[in-house]
Amino acid sequence: MDRDRAMNKVSYQQLYDGTLQALHKLGGSATIHEIHDEVVTSLGLTEEEIALPHGPRPNSPTDIKYRLGWVRTWLKRYGLLENSRKGVWSLTLQGRGTTEVDHKEVDRVVSEQIRQEKESKKKSAVSINDAENLIEIDESAGDESWQEQLYTVLSEMDPSAFERLFQRILRESGFTQVEVTGRSGDGGIDGIGVMRIGGFLSFKVLFQCKRYKGSIGAGVVRDFRGAMVGRTDKGLIVTTGNFTPAATREATRDGAPEIDLVDGEQLIEKLKELGIGVKTVRFIAERVMVNVKFFNDL
Secondary structure: OOOHHHHHHHHHHHHHHHHHHHHOOOOOOEHHHHHHHHHHHHHHOOOHHHOEEEOOOOOOEEEEHHHHHHHHHHHHHHOEEEEHHHHEEEEEEOHEEEEEEEHOOOOHHHHHHHHHHOOOOOOOOOOOOHHHHHHHHHOOOOOOOHHHHHHHHHHHOOOHHHHHHHHHHHHHHEEEEEEOOOOOOOOOOEEEEEEOOOOOOEEEEEEEEEOOOOEEOOOHHHHHHHHHHEEEEEEEEEHHHEHHHHHHHHHOOOOOEEEEEEOOHHHHHHHHHHHHOEEEEEEEEEEEEOOOOHHHOO
C-alpha cells in the first residue's frame, strides 16, 4: 500500500476523538494497547494499514502507534487525559465530559504551553492549581482522618462507579483486558481481567465488587465460587466493608479454589499507594489529601 495514501486515510481529528471515545467506552481508563485496539477497530483499519511502520528502521513503531502516542501526550497537556507510572491512561474530570475536540485548538493551546515552558526558568514540583485543590480538599475534611473521609466517599459511590474504580485499580496493578460485565444472573460476577506474570505466564481472574458498609459472610464467597466453576480457578472479591471470620475461612478452604479478599482498609491503602483520587504531600510530616470530586464524578 502506498505509504502517503495510508497515512492520509486517518486524520489527527479522528485520532483525537477516537482516543477520547475509546477511553469512554473502556470505562474511563485503559492501557496503551487497549486504546490502540479500540481506535483501530472503530476506524475500520485493515491489518496492512495497522502494520504500516512509521519510519524506515526495522524496529520503528507502526505509524498508528506513533501518532496515537502524540495524541495522548497532547490530550494530556490539554487537560483531558492523565497517565500513571504503570502505563494506564485515564480521563480527567474534564475529560469525562468530553468525547470530541477541535484538534486545531488543542494544537494551538499545547504549542503555546511549550513555548512558555521554554521561556520559563522556574520549575515547580506541584502546580498552582494542584496546590489550591489540595488546600481545598484538606480543609473540607475537618477533623476526619483521610481514611475515614475516603471510606465515606467510597461507601456512597454508585455501584457502577465503584466497579469502574476497581477496573482502574486492577489496570494500575498490572492487569490487562479488564472488563466490567455486571450482567444479572451471572452469579455476582462483576468483571474479568488477566494478570500477567513476568511477561510469560498469565491467568484469568473473575472479580466481584461489593460497595458495602457492613460485613460480608461466607455465603457470598460460596456463591461467587460457584459462579467461577468452569471459567477460572482464581477469584477476587473487593468491598468497602469487611469480611466475617467465616468468610475468610471459606475463601481459603482446603480443596476449593482460593478466593482473594480485599476489605475496605486494604482498598483505601491501595488507592493511596497508586495515587488514585488520593495525593500524598510531604511537608514537615506526611499529609494525605482525598480528592472527593474525583470519586463523585466517576
